[in-house]
Amino acid sequence: MDKLDLARWQFAATSINHFFFVPVTIGLAFLTALLQTAWYRTTKPEYLRLTRFFGVLLVINVAVGVVTGLVQEFQFGMNWSAYSRLVGNIFGVPLAMEGLIAFFLESTFLGLWIFGWDKLPRGVHLATIWCVGAGTILSAMTILMAKSWMQHPVGYTMVRGKPQLNDIWAVMTNPVFLWGFTHVILDSIVTGCVVMLAVSAWQLRKGGASKEIFGRSARLSIGLLVPVLALDMFIGSELGVIEARYQPMKIAAAEAQWQTCQPCSFSLFQIGGGNNDHTPTQIIEVPHVLSILATNSWNGRVVGLTPLQNQYSAKYGPGNYVPNVFIQYWAMRGMAYVASLALLVGLWGLWLMRRKQVPTSRAFLWCATWMVIAPFLMNTAGWLLTESGRQPWAVQGIMLTKNGVSPSVTATDLWISVVGFGLIYTAIAVLDAVLMVRYGRRELTPAPALAAEDREAGEPARVPSVLY
């Protein structure tokens, strides 16, 4: 493997790993805030117990998200110094904004939330968890602003062959960003719901004293999961239309469509395929579906990979401009099929909810527990679809990935860091998974005893704080 391969492997591995934890954090922060709001408004102890229970899972997960995020922040300069030098004046801006606007908010208020139970008035303490949630969302917002600029660069002029920012508003209203950000936030809420549902389902299967209470969190997560996932799938397909406009290679590769078609059908599966097999066997072709997915019209035209390749070679000089077709084809289907499956399970849950059978349907609870894998598959596939589909560009039309690598870094350096981070990431991912499962299976802790002076004052509770 050469330097480029190593640097790309490292980026892909660390980003995918980071993106296991981030959606869980965003989703669980939101759901925990909802539970605490329910407690604030009703003062029912079961909501407090659920808040504390899922809050622990949130905190376990945040720790890993934060430390893996550090690597992301520094990796651009370490492995991609030529890239950083060229586009830092644009790409760096949302990153700096992320630190200032999002990370401070998230970290500071997480500290206040964890340690502030007995120090802050109830309303203020509730506000702290909402600030944590806002911080996670702002962080996703700024990072997607940066990422979308790589997909569809806007708001710059070329000065002596270098892009220079000249319109920050254009960067902030980049259509790829607006749709992509919405997609990721909805997806994170879906992820949070699925995790909460899986934990609740496991607890319900086990039975035990807190069955009634986990019934509530199961219902909350099912009720939120179905509409949010449906909306998310719609937004995702709209994002596909937007990206097809600016990155036609991406969508053509997602269908392994080598020749231009109109109208275009969508194949459910294929045998063969990849960059060297231009005539894979398509299985079950659904007419018009690709036209709709790529252009929003019944008879839309999708330009094939071969004409696009010729067009790009003429424009940017000789080279191979086709992304990895195999990854594109299967990432898109992996994401869509798993999401559809999750939606079906969600609808099943809704139907059971109407009949008040969620806690008793063993089959559903079993499926809901194992569905915990679904969002991780979906998120990884979605990440591959969008980022691998950008290749061979680091910034579409401006810089090729191979030109972004650090000249001063040697292959040995890269091997050391790839192996080192590989080991560390594996260790913390295992640690996180073990602790999540362990704490997810714990008995619900009893409602904390109220401090005497609070009870006399008619205040519902000053809950003891959590400590390290």
Next chain:
Amino acid sequence: MTLAQFWFLLIAIVWTGFFVLEGFDLGVGMLHGVLGRDDAGRRTAINTIGPLWDGNEVWLVVAGAAMFAAFPGWYATMFSGFYLAVVLLLAALIARGISFEYRGKRDSPSWRSTFDGLLTGGSLLVPLLIGVALGDLLHGLPINASQEYTGSFWNLLQPYGLFTGITLVILCVVHGATFIALKTSDDLRATAGALSRRTAPAAAIVLIGWVIWTHAISGKGVLPNPVEVIAVLALFAAAWLVHDGREGWAFATTTAAMALTVLSIFSELYPRVMISSTSSAYNLTIRNTASPSYTLKVMTIVVAIFLPIVLAYTAWTYYVFRRRISVTDIKAHSGD
């Protein structure tokens, strides 16, 4: 002052903020095993920074990201040049961050001592490595005409850089010990106070050495400037104030010593950002690494709006957690 100069100043302030705030967290991380006699003692020490360390660490992220946006050339050369050192730094930060959250998650002595070890080691490595890096910026590294680092990992380990790292580690120790003395009661307060009192004069002597060495490499003569004198005197004052039981004032003096030391590194650098030992013509400077003015303007507006907000809620957080905590409290609480 040009916008680029303003951003250099701001980045110097952010690094200073990092060392002032995360500095005591790092010190607490290094010392929690030494000062806490048993698990409850160690937990108490860790919980003095429990609600604070995560927010404090953001200063490091912001320093890196601000360099990325405002001085892409500096960010690119520094992070790719310090490659393996940055890998180590990230490993140390990961070990530390994980330890805080996971240490208490299992009630087993071997689990806890593992994370205690990671926390101590990580907390030691972070200021050491960053100190080496800052020292290297000032001392000079092999950098060619296209602003690329041309040395290897071993070029980073030069005596002056290492000594800058050691100086910052010792400052973090004093700062952290003083913080524990300020934030605890019982005998933890006494032990931490004693440690702070004993290490502060030693730190002052190390700092004098660092000042002399810095003057030697920059060829400015041996006479220290007022900023350096105040930093050294502040450390002696800290020892005396801790002895008097006035930990609040002592902490103010260690804060001053830390802040002035870090600021003086950047004031020595100015107007350069990385010195090339190959040729002074290849020095990275504010001018030849800065982003165009439009970018700097956008960033200035963002900072003007959000930095005051950040400072306000950070200050409020310190106010909320102003009370001392005691080992007895922690013991009473061990159910969670």
